[in-house]
Amino acid sequence: MGRPSVPILSTDRIARAAMDLVTATGGFTIPDLARKLKVSPSSLYNHVTGREQIVELLREIAMSEVELPELDGPWAEVVAAIMRSYRRSYARYPxxxxxxxxxxVSSPHAVEMYNALALTLTRASFGPDxxxxxITLIDNFVLGSALDAAAPETPWGSSPDVAPEFAAALATGDHRPGRADxxxxxxxxxxxxxxxxx
Amino acid sequence: MGRPSVPILSTDRIARAAMDLVTATGGFTIPDLARKLKVSPSSLYNHVTGREQIVELLREIAMSEVELPELDGPWAEVVAAIMRSYRRSYARYPxxxxxxxxxxVSSPHAVEMYNALALTLTRASFGPDxxxxxITLIDNFVLGSALDAAAPETPWGSSPDVAPEFAAALATGDHRPGRADxxxxxxxxxxxxxxxxx
Structure with a gap:
């Protein structure tokens, strides 16, 4: 057995390399990932079952940064605190x-957050439907807002086609840090x- | 001048090839795009100024499918009609x-939609801020919902960690077509x- 010339492969190294690829290119393939880690695709399969498990590892990285508040406050405050933290995490990984x-979804940290939301809403007497x-509305709004948080400070370019009403609206927000927040x-x-x- | 052996390069062909790359891999680079079109990167630059213009061409493809309603109805109905059509377009290109x-944003069709929203909200006496x-809320919710529309019919996998309240909520929606709608x-x-x- 020779000494390994690269760091030993682990699910953690695989997840970090996949995250780097997603951040740089928007996606990853198993062959790209193997090339980046300087291993064969088959070595990857000694550590992960496939693409779906790697996606869950990436979800776990993003979700592990979500901080859950105490769940015993008023439901709207608990939900707002979860949404703020959820958005902050995903804004790092648009x-x-x-x-x-x-x-x-199956990553444990994600399930923990959804459990907290469902418990809070159920305690507030919302029915299961x-x-x-x-929860779906929260997901849709938070993920859209996380994309907006990663958007340029001025998300609308200047265009000769902008009508007066839209121009007036844009003038209130353009070039202002904190616009997305x-x-x-x-x-x-x-x-x-x-x-x-x- | 020999007869060209591949279709003549145009902004339209470039945009369609970039859309195929984004759909397949999540992104595109100029070298990948040139390879896919079997041309040199410098030939691409005879037709487009760069990556940013190509992104606007892609936005134009998605936005040209948004149908704007008559703008003289009640504001909430006009806004709802725009949001439905906007979500449908982007659900095709998650x-x-x-x-x-x-x-x-600078694509003409996008600006036209934002103009329509701003005009409708201004007529309904909302201030420019x-x-x-x-408009930002609409964007965030619609784009998040478009991602959800492209999600699997059952967006939550089964996990032993799912708590009873979340399980009860999931039971009302899982495996039901139309869940996202x-x-x-x-x-x-x-x-x-x-x-x-x-």
């Missing part, structure tokens, strides 16, 4: 987002108001 | 979404209710 929604709809807080308030009580 | 939010916030309509109603009047 190109990961379409991969996350393309595969069924409403709970699922609200403010828009997220506005959306969060609208959402919670719109959900109302059970 | 892996395009992070590229869309990473570059400033609220108009920008509502229903959740979008629920979210749309919540959003419009939460926005309320100006």
């Amino acid at each position: 190109r990961l987002i379409p991969l996350m929604t393309a595969y069924p 409403e709970t699922l709809h609200i 403010e828009a997220f807080e506005f959306g969060l308030t609208v959402l919670l108001r719109g959900i109302g009580g059970p | 892996r395009l979404i992070p590229l869309m939010t990473a570059y400033p 609220e108009t920008l916030h509502i 229903e959740a979008f309509e629920f979210g749309l109603t919540v959003l419009l209710r939460g926005i309320g009047g100006p």
Whole structure:
């Protein structure tokens, strides 16, 4: 047995290399990943069952940064705290987002967050169907907002086609740091108001 | 001058090849695109100024499928109709979404939709700052929902960690076609209710 000339392969190294590829290119393939790690594709399969497991490892990296609040406060505050932390985590990995929604969730940290949301909404007397709809709404809004948080400070370019009403709206936000954060807080308030009580 | 052995290069062919790459891999690079079109990178630059223009061509493909309603109805109905059509278009191109939010918007069809939203909200007496916030909320929710529309029918896998409250919620939606559509309509109603009047 020779001494290994590269660090020993592990699920952790595989996940980090896949994350680097996703961040740089928007995706990963098993052959690309093997090339990046300087191993054969078959060595990868000694550590992971395939692409789907690697996607779950990536989800776990992003979700492990979500901080869950104490769950015994008023439901709207608990939900808002989870949404803020969830958005912050995914804003770090915008190109990961379409991969996350393309595969069924099973990572333990993700399930923990969804458990916390479902428990909080159930305690607030929302029924199971409403709970699922609200969770989906939270996911859709948070992931869209995480993409916006990673967007340029000025997400709309100048164009001769911009009409006066849109120009007036744009003038209130353009070139302002914190634009995406403010828009997220506005959306969060609208959402919670719109959900109302059970 | 010999007869060209491949179809003549055009911005349209470049955009379609870039869309194929994004759909297959999540992104594109100029060298990959040149290889796919069997031309040199420098030939590409005879037709497009660079990556940013290609991204706008892709946005234009997705946005040209958005159908704008008559703008003279009640504002909430106009906004809902735009949101439904906007989501349907992007649900066809989920892996395009992070590229869309990473570059400033200038494609004519996109500007036309934002003009319609701004005009509708302004006529409904929302101020320019609220108009920008509502437009951003619409973008975030619609793009997140478009990703969800492209998600598997059962977006949550089974896991031993699922707690009873989350399991009860999941049981109401799993394996049901139309799950994402229903959740979008629920979210749309919540959003419009939460926005309320100006």
